[in-house]
Amino acid sequence: MDVDIIFKIAAIGILTAVVSQILKNSGKEDISTLATLAGVVIVLFMVIGMIGDLFSTIKTMFNFSVLPFL
Numbered sequence: 001m002d003v004d005i006i007f008k009i010a011a012i013g014i015l016t017a018v019v020s021q022i023l024k025n026s027g028k029e030d031i032s033t034l035a036t037l038a039g040v041v042i043v044l045f046m047v048i049g050m051i052g053d054l055f056s057t058i059k060t061m062f063n064f065s066v067l068p069f070l
Helices: 004-025 029-062
Strands: none
Touching: 004 029
């Protein structure tokens, strides 16, 4: 795992927080909530992709391509 992904997630979090505060201060709380939700969804998709890569690595490492009980 690279450190780059941690920096990307942190950057998205900081950007989302700044945009959310700007929108809240301008009186647009509903759009602020949507912007925060969009940031969470983007990070969630990044993490889901990393978990998928982890499972494929485990599958190839332990050679689970053919399971004996199936």
